[in-house]
């Protein structure tokens with residue numbers, strides 16, 4: 001049984017104080033023991049302050065990016081081992097990184113390898129563009145991205161993959177549950193092809209793209225969907241808590 005994960009991707013939002021307030025509100029609103037995992041991924045500058053707030057709680061911390069090199073003359077970059085002292089997770093290969101910062105499949109591959117090498121759990125993002133979707137290329141694109149990211153890397157059941165169709169990110173136009181489920185099946189079978197059935201059955205695959213408190217249940221009801229990577233809706237404590245609540249409710253009901 002895979003433990004559900006709700007991960008918050010704050011992107012380039014919230015200063016340190018704002019982030020601290022948001023986390024305080026989330027912690028205040030969480031009731032009882034949690035049957036699911038929660039990860040918050042704030043901007044780098046807030047990691048330390050938020051890490052202190054999360055000490056002694058069951059909420060984990062994640063980063064939104066990292067460099068694949070261990071150290072050296074890479075101005076502005078942060079390595080996996082630097083993050084490891086604060087974080088459990090790191091989001092890698094997000095479509096915004098691929099699109100605006102020209103991250104190729106090869107770069108994403110190197111980052112996944114470097115993260116796993118120090119015991120950071122990658123939340124590897126894959127997803128097709130609107131055009132690829134319309135041309136019926138979704139399966140092919142996902143297979144290509146998963147294969148490029150993981151080929152040659154030692155199997156690791158801690159890896160998390162997020163299926164994030166680019167056309168659904170920040171648009172308010174989420175994929176349908178059917179679309180998410182069929183893409184997640186493609187991703188899981190791609191992992192099985194590389195890492196074997198047992199690992200493929202164990203890794204968590206999330207849906208991401210315009211997830212809200214109002215639509216999370218549609219996704220989470222399905223056995224294939226192990227949680228969500230949440231952008232915009234994770235910036236409001238009440239909304240994020242509703243996503244967490246619904247996930248715990250639906251997953252524990254099964």
Ligand code: PGA
Nearest residue numbers: 169170209210230231232
């Ligand atoms: P969104 O972003 O929830 O705002 O669509 C999701 C993401 O980019 O991870």
